[in-house]
Amino acid sequence: MKVIEILNHFLPQQTAGTEVYTWAFSKQLQQQGVDVQVLIPHYGKTVDADYVYDGLAVHQYAEPSVVDRSLIMGFRAPDGLKHFVAYLQKEQPDLVHFHELAGSNGITLQHVQAAKAGGAKVIMTFHLAGYSCKTGTLVYKGESLCDGVIDLQKCSTCYLHNRGYATATPFITGASAVLHQLTIDASKWNSKLGTALGTVPIIAKLKSDLHKLVDSCDRVVTITNWYKRVLLANGVEEKKISTILQGLPLATTAVPLKNKSAHQPLRLLFLGRINKFKGLHLLLEALTHIDSALIELSVYGNSDDEAYEHALRASTAQQPNIYWKGKLQQAEVVTTMQQHDVLCLCSTFSEMSPLVIQEAFAAGIPVLASEVYGNAEQLQHGVNGLLFRFNDVASLQAQLIRLLEEEGLYERLQDGVKGPMGFEEVGRRYVELYGEVCAKR
Secondary structure (H helix, E strand, O other): OEEEEEOOOOOOOOOOHHHHHHHHHHHHHHHOOOEEEEEEEEEOOOOOEEEEEOOEEEEEEEEOOOOOHHHHOOOOOOOOHHHHHHHHHHHOOOEEEEOOOOOOOOOOHHHHHHHHHOOOEEEEEEOOOOOOOOOOOOEEOOOEEOOOOOOHHHHHHHHHHHOOOOOOHHHHHHHHHHHHHOOOOHHHOOOHHHHHHOHHHHHHHHHHHHHHHHHHOOEEEEOOHHHHHHHHHOOOOHHHEEEOOOOEOOOOOOOOOOOHHHOOOEEEEEEOOEOHHHOHHHHHHHHOOOOOOOEEEEEEOOEOOHHHHHHHHHHOOOOOOEEEEEOOOHHHHHHHHOOOOEEEEOOOOOOOOOHHHHHHHHHOOOEEEEOOHHHHHHOOEOOOEEEEOOOOHHHHHHHHHHHHHOOOHHHHHHHHOOOOOEHHHHHHHHHHHHHHHHHOO
């Protein structure tokens, strides 16, 4: 069986969750006799290129598109689409597996439709929630968790609020709805006002594109149960959906260390991107109200918001229990986690299935996390971790105080931690799915 895995970037050029996931299970596919290739755009180039990463052949198809508004808004196809199609025609894969779509010059819905038209079986794995939520957060107006159902009025209001039109949102949404009823798509106007007034058509296109995407696939894969429920709520047929839960890509031989709570102070760990969506500011604020002699925090991660990180570093400069550690290499994650007592994951949006939780479980430590969908599915409150209301510093602080004061709580949580599923199992399930899909006429 010949399979091509498709995404926007790949290792070692970019190292993030989707890239690591694709690499890990592609290696498992190879071990089970599947002929695997990786296909990504060669951004800004007029020629194709090839390289090999860890025994995986990676082809970069020429993608010379100049990014402009028409490309970002999806009004024209990327210039590299023809090179993408030519490569698939040359390789004639049995199955094409997409891992992400992007706006502008990345992998788009048109690429999926082209792969299907070329005769290959097509699978799409949903790693993010942006296919059914224009903000990608599944948080309504930054205040409450959303059910994920695409509704023109509700989603337009939330999208405009997220873009900074808070006070004017009701008026813009109303005007946009009227224009949409008149079949006038203001998003095609080349202006900021046009984009705002085109919000309802933008949401309508989001809904239409979701169903076009599913219709173009022989099967779609969710890595969580909660996102399967979102797809079902949006009218996707259950027979089209397969669920293959998240596993831990990197094998680890770490042995969990018990009775770590005997160490004082309580050692907290934050590991992830340093931006407001990851909620580090909530944790730092909560710690200002707790005796620094009782608790300490190590912060690891890369910043993709320099102003945010600079402000947080400045605000904690006089706090002796806050340690900024910088970037942590992937191979060091689990062993570093074992030097701490609790992983803190303060997400302010609904992440799909944070890998860092799986890594914490591999290290044998419980997790304190915000109660958003991706966190709540992996954690059992009071069993292998604690959950707090997202965006709620008081709720976070209350759970921290429980860890400090509630006798036996930490030991119970650590005893409840079970090792994560390995990617051997993830790979096996994908091989089964590939065989099932390819066997259908």
